[in-house]
Amino acid sequence: MNWNEFKRSKLERLEKAKERKEVDEDIIPLLDLINSLDCFVTTSSCSGRIVVLDVPKIGDKLNAKFLDKWHQPIDWKEIVKALEGSIRTAWLISDPPIIHVACRDLECAKALMKIANDSGFRRCGLISLTRLVVEITSFERLEAPLAVDGRIVVSEEYIRLLADFANEKLLRGKEKLERFKAKLLDHRSFLQAL
Numbered sequence: 001m002n003w004n005e006f007k008r009s010k011l012e013r014l015e016k017a018k019e020r021k022e023v024d025e026d027i028i029p030l031l032d033l034i035n036s037l038d039c040f041v042t043t044s045s046c047s048g049r050i051v052v053l054d055v056p057k058i059g060d061k062l063n064a065k066f067l068d069k070w071h072q073p074i075d076w077k078e079i080v081k082a083l084e085g086s087i088r089t090a091w092l093i094s095d096p097p098i099i100h101v102a103c104r105d106l107e108c109a110k111a112l113m114k115i116a117n118d119s120g121f122r123r124c125g126l127i128s129l130t131r132l133v134v135e136i137t138s139f140e141r142l143e144a145p146l147a148v149d150g151r152i153v154v155s156e157e158y159i160r161l162l163a164d165f166a167n168e169k170l171l172r173g174k175e176k177l178e179r180f181k182a183k184l185l186d187h188r189s190f191l192q193a194l
Helices: 003-019 025-036 076-083 106-118 156-186 188-193
Strands: 040-046 049-055 065-070 089-095 098-103 123-128 133-137 142-148
Touching (some): 003 025, 003 040, 003 098, 025 098, 025 156, 076 156, 106 123, 106 133, 106 156, 142 156
Antiparallel strands (some): 040 098, 049 065, 089 142, 098 133, 123 133
């Protein structure tokens, strides 16, 4: 499959995901901007999120259950409410933004990584050489266990503190996305010429 066919298929998939409300709203303008450039197409993304995840044991993502998930800042009481559904070990996790972008060639990938890095995304690099996919993310991550065997094992004060930290990390990630979008706009003509 050539680049244009590949890009077209990814964009069709993205449009279907948007129709099904599977793409978080905050990141759509950035995805649209990236996808408007000839040498890029997004393959997956998240603007950052806060989740309460119930897991049978550390690392067992296959059997994990999302008790709740938010792409916006939350109130600590939402965490407590989510914990009501815990039967195993429940974790509060704040994930940074993550964007996977397929690039037409290495020159495009290098330009994208430079712009992302200049925007504050210190973790960006090629994750696939088969289709030259760049992963753009950062370090704003938080993980803390809150319940064991379905029983909350931390204080209300600690949950409030974690909610504040998670919200701060989430908002820092969203600020980086805005800087990234602004820098892409600043470099749009350069990127189109690649």
